[in-house]
Amino acid sequence: MRQFVVRGTVCLAVLFAAISAPAQHTLAAKFDLAKPLTLTGTVTQIDWANPYVHVLMKVAGQPLPTLWAVEVEGPIILSDNGWTETSLAPGETIRVEGFAARDGSKQISGKSVVMTRTGKPVYVGTNGTPRARPVASGPTPRWPDGHPRLGPPPGQTGYWGFPTKNSLVEDGVDVQMDAYGLLKNIADAQKVAPMQPWALGLYKLRQSTFLQADPMFLKCMPPGGPRQFEQPYGFQFVEQPEFKRVFVLMASGNRNRRIIYTDGRKQVGQIQGNDDNPLFYGYAVGRQDGDAFVVDTKGFNEAFWFDNGGLPHTEQLQTIERFTRTDMGTMRYEVTINDTGAYTRPWKSTWNLKWVPGEETPYFLCQDNRP
């Protein structure tokens, strides 16, 4: 902490009283909200893995007990709220209130998990006082040539996270969405972006099915395009001026990396001219425009959703992203979506990201709890 005091650019504050950020899927994507369920069982195992921690429990029954999986929050959020893998021990009896899984498997969402022995809730809310997190302030750090540093100043660390938008909405449009990008009112769908009729139909379908078909939820496909900057767990920029490239090292997805080339190459492939292989992160080339780092990306495939809320895109997608670090603690992200296959005109969405000083991105592997 000494460096923070010396620099005077960081103060301690509780960033969020109780950290809650969407880890992976909407509750309704997996669980049937019309099927509330209460179960009491004996804990057999804690599967402390991303994206969601599961408590395995044995529920008494005839002729044999059944084994159930209770899905609670992810390890990152639980840890931030003071919970650990050992907060609940095998052998404890718990009472779980939640919803049954849509697919009929023995899974229940753990909206409320209470230890019957103590009457205390576990893996819900906070356990003690959440730790204080430093908040960064001060002027934009710069390279010797004067352009803003996208990453940490020399000798420091930190990452960008906590986006102020969790899903794409055209600038100037006022619609209500939850943290997963689900509209409060499906009738607002056409306002979100200038979609072509087929795209609007697909967007409505995805919304009305609670984003169940999200390839990131189903298959851990990467959150490519602007979606990588909508993720709660953030990313790091690593700039390598000597090799004329910038890495985006993500916490979400599967800790993927994206490379933005600043060496003037053409957008025909990341390696020596392959241009027939559309990518999840596209072919990205960057340049400096005043204080903004401008990234032009195309060559996307259609095997992923480029937005948490399920806005469609096609292989014709081109994004122009402008990253402007307005001060030490703030990055403004502006993305222009140009996809003549899905939208009637180019459109733009803007949000801010917050610098989390002194920390690495949390460890998140979507694949972690898969077989």
Add this chain to the structure above:
Amino acid sequence: MSFRINGRDDSAMRMTRLFAKTAILGLAIVLTGNIGVTAQAPAPAQGRGGGRGAAAAPPSAPTPRRADGKPILGSVPGQPVGGWGAGVTTLPRGGGLDEVPFQPWARAVYDIRQIDQFEPHTRCKASGVSRQFSTPYGTEFVEVPDLQRMYIMDNGGPNSYRIIYLDGRSFPPSIAPTNYGYSIGHWEGDTLVVETRGLNEKFWMDTRGTPHTAQLKFTERFTRSDMNTLKYQATIDDPGTYTKPWTTTVFELRWRPGDELFEYICQQSNYGPELMVGSQEDVDNTRFFVP
């Protein structure tokens, strides 16, 4: 067996393309009767991602160094970037299995894994230490001196990365276990010694399934003996698995000049998880639920 093909270190798409190219090539040979074409057979292998290492390495230059004299382990400023090819495939090689001080249970696990190769890597889990140097597409060492750290970028697996701190820090009192653990490096002469703690049990240390537990203290020695050669040696100190610490033979990774990182998304056509949850009768059903 399609599981192994798809799930192994290849994207099925890339494999399909490679097969297609090979088939077309084969057809061309049949049609033209021009056996000379076969001399061009490595062409698919030199394509992006398809089995690297076909290009002949140039004569080696001395170990590249920074202004302070320390070896550069990654790309050299002023030259095109490059990466390290696959080298390590199995840790006990050299000394032989009998010299590995397995505890009895560990030897049994090792033997079972020779038959039942459900390696986590084949299901798109992050490679983990030492295993990352066995993927066919290699790795790149990205050194960032002003942040006093080095990243090791994987091409295979889930397109991820590992951090090695070079700022003289010590290990934190508690480390949440991960596939790459918490790595701290220091220089001993021309050798970068990297110590890693906080490893989980969700990966194999090598392709053969040499086992470990979360008690593992993993020490690696990286020595770039010339421009094109990185010597690699690991010491495994895991009282949960072995009766005493042991050290592998020295493996060599070869420099691939101009070999850039590329996008490789293991999940794109990986069917391992579906097969593991019971669509094949003989498949181990280790987890009964999927998220």
